[in-house]
Amino acid sequence: MTDRRVIVKVPASTANLGPGFDTLGMALSLYAWIEMSASKDGRTIIDLYGDGLDGIARDKSNLIYKVAQMVFEKAGISVPELHIAMYSDIPLTRGLGSSASAIVGALVAANALIGSPLDDDRLFQMATELEGHPDNVGASLFGGIVVSAWDGSRAEKVRLEPHSELEVLVAIPAFQLATEKARHALPSQIALADAVFNVGSSSLLVAALASGRLDLIKHAMRDRLHQPYRAALIPGMSEILEQATEHGALGAALSGAGPTLLALVERNSPRKEELERFLIDTLHNEGIEAMTMWLKPCSNGPELTLLRLEDSGSSLLKRIKGEVRA
Ligand code: HSE
Numbered sequence: 013m014t015d016r017r018v019i020v021k022v023p024a025s026t027a028n029l030g031p032g033f034d035t036l037g038m039a040l041s042l043y044a045w046i047e048m049s050a051s052k053d054g055r056t057i058i059d060l061y062g063d064g065l066d067g068i069a070r071d072k073s074n075l076i077y078k079v080a081q082m083v084f085e086k087a088g089i090s091v092p093e094l095h096i097a098m099y100s101d102i103p104l105t106r107g108l109g110s111s112a113s114a115i116v117g118a119l120v121a122a123n124a125l126i127g128s129p130l131d132d133d134r135l136f137q138m139a140t141e142l143e144g145h146p147d148n149v150g151a152s153l154f155g156g157i158v159v160s161a162w163d164g165s166r167a168e169k170v171r172l173e174p175h176s177e178l179e180v181l182v183a184i185p186a187f188q189l190a191t192e193k194a195r196h197a198l199p200s201q202i203a204l205a206d207a208v209f210n211v212g213s214s215s216l217l218v219a220a221l222a223s224g225r226l227d228l229i230k231h232a233m234r235d236r237l238h239q240p241y242r243a244a245l246i247p248g249m250s251e252i253l254e255q256a257t258e259h260g261a262l263g264a265a266l267s268g269a270g271p272t273l274l275a276l277v278e279r280n281s282p283r284k285e286e287l288e289r290f291l292i293d294t295l296h297n298e299g300i301e302a303m304t305m306w307l308k309p310c311s312n313g314p315e316l317t318l319l320r321l322e323d324s325g326s327s328l329l330k331r332i333k334g335e336v337r338a
Contacts, residue, residue: 014091017049017319018124019331022117023310024102025109025151026180026274030233030265031213037151037158039310040180042108043335044100046076046117047328048125051093061099061329075114080122082138087129091122097328101337105188107268112148115139120153120314140167148268155313159218172222174309177279181261183252183291185271186301189245194269197241206236226262229276233263246271247298252291259283259290 023039044062051057056077058070068074076096084091098117102110119135130138132153139149140160146167150158160169217232219225243250249266252273256264260283261275273295275287288304295302317331 014050014125014127015320016125017047018121019045019047019317019319019328020117020121020124021045021315021317021332021335022113022120022152023155023313024113025148025268026107026182026265026272027109027145027147027151027268028235028238028265029157029217030239030263031210031217031235031237032147032159033210033235033237034145034147034162035160036214036218037109037147037149037160038174038180039151039155039158039313040108040182041308041310042101042305042337044098044102044110044113044117045328045332045336046114046121047095047097047331048076048080048118048121049095050091050125051095053095054093056093057095059097059328061097062101064104065098065100075111076118076121079115079118079142080125083119083122083130084126086134086138087123087126089126089129091125099328099332099336103184103272105190106184107189107266107270107272108182108184109148109152109268111191112139112143113152115142116149116152116314120316124316124318136167136169153313155311156309157221172218174311175221175224175226177226178262178309179277179279179284180307180309181275181277181284181288181291181304182267182307183273183295183302183304185246185295186303187271189269189271191269194242194245197245198238199241202237209234209236226278229263230257230261233265233276235265239266242266242270246273247300248295249273251294255294256287256290260287 024042029036140146146160146162150160154171157172220228264275267274
């Protein structure tokens with residue numbers, strides 16, 4: 013039994029960055045918080061705060077609870093009844109890595125609760141297996157830009173520090189798009205020429221991001237593996253991806269499996285308003301309501317706060333007040 017209480021603040025993420033399907037991810041300055049302790053009441057309690065969390069399970073079928081139990085099992089420790097609280101600013105099923113953030117937050121919180129017997133690599137392997145790809149979980153776990161490759165049994169990664177001038181504009185459509193549906197839209201085979209195109213683009217993008225060549229992003233952030241097939245699911249997407257650089261973006265991509273669209277922008281660009289207008293108007297013309305957010309790449313992975321179980325009183329919401337968007 014553990015007498016700790018932990019709070020983990022974990023970043024959202026964008027996956028793929030265009031050509032790096034299932035391999036590139038970047039952490040974003042949008043967060044979820046998970047608080048975890050052994051339950052004092054002898055039963056599991058799950059409190060969820062934040063918009064759109066209504067459909068999430070509050071019993072032992074909850075993802076955070078299940079992931080925490082996997083950590084305890086791996087460590088050979090039993091903590092069957094938990095008190096979990098979560099607050100999230102990350103919209104669900106929009107392509108901003110909400111499930112990856114929940115998985116990473118649960119892994120880090122549960123591990124910290126029992127004295128951190130598992131190292132980050134172990135958590136990364138577990139997270140990758142749970143998500144089915146390393147892109148979002150890698151970014152949420154390590155922060156920054158994470159380049160990873162998974163062979164089905166091990167994921168390897170290199171973390172890159174995001175360029176200090178990079179900013180991120182996201183246009184988040186009001187409708188949800190399940191990752192599963194967006195993956196079903198993809199063909200099982202692609203032409204060699206398209207594969208070669210993506211190897212080139214993705215390699216160039218990683219090299220451009222690693223060496224600070226922001227001017228190359230517009231050439232590198234192009235994709236023929238997944239975006240063309242997903243475009244039918246997101247009206248306005250093709251136009252945005254084709255024309256965003258004419259409105260001041262360094263490059264644009266579908267964020268993860270969508271429907272959020274993402275543009276990389278230079279921090280001091282004088283064309284930020286024009287770009288934001290272009291994204292909103294293009295989606296609006298297709299009858300899609302969307303909200304925009306200006307975010308930054310997040311350099312850090314999860315932030316952990318350790319408290320004593322008996323530390324009195326204040327709820328998760330009180331502790332994080334001032335940090336949340338709402
Ligand atoms: N790489 C994944 C995809 C991210 O594009 O389907 C979404 O989970």
